[in-house]
Amino acid sequence: MDDKQLVTNHKLLMTNRKGISLTGILDVISFDLREILLETSEGMLTIKGSDLHINRLSVEKGDLEVEGKVDALLYSDVVSPKAVGENLFSRMFK
Numbered sequence: 001m002d003d004k005q006l007v008t009n010h011k012l013l014m015t016n017r018k019g020i021s022l023t024g025i026l027d028v029i030s031f032d033l034r035e036i037l038l039e040t041s042e043g044m045l046t047i048k049g050s051d052l053h054i055n056r057l058s059v060e061k062g063d064l065e066v067e068g069k070v071d072a073l074l075y076s077d078v079v080s081p082k083a084v085g086e087n088l089f090s091r092m093f094k
Helices: 081-092
Strands: 011-015 019-023 025-031 035-040 043-058 063-076
Touching: 011 063, 025 043, 025 063
Parallel strands: none
Antiparallel strands: 011 019, 019 063, 025 035, 035 043, 043 063
């Protein structure tokens, strides 16, 4: 059984725009101080802000804790960043 199939429930709890606890995390695609890109059981999630830090990550459980000032949360139904690139590329050369 694929590990990604084990994690199904996605929950997000934000406290005062300074901390986020998440469940249902399948993969951390990229992260820096201003943006974190995650693959969740509900699609891709982008967290934008400043001074963002990943404090805790449990790949087995799919749990993640983020600290820093949160400015935006953006969900998309895209399955992976690779699919985004292919879709954009194919649209550019139609």
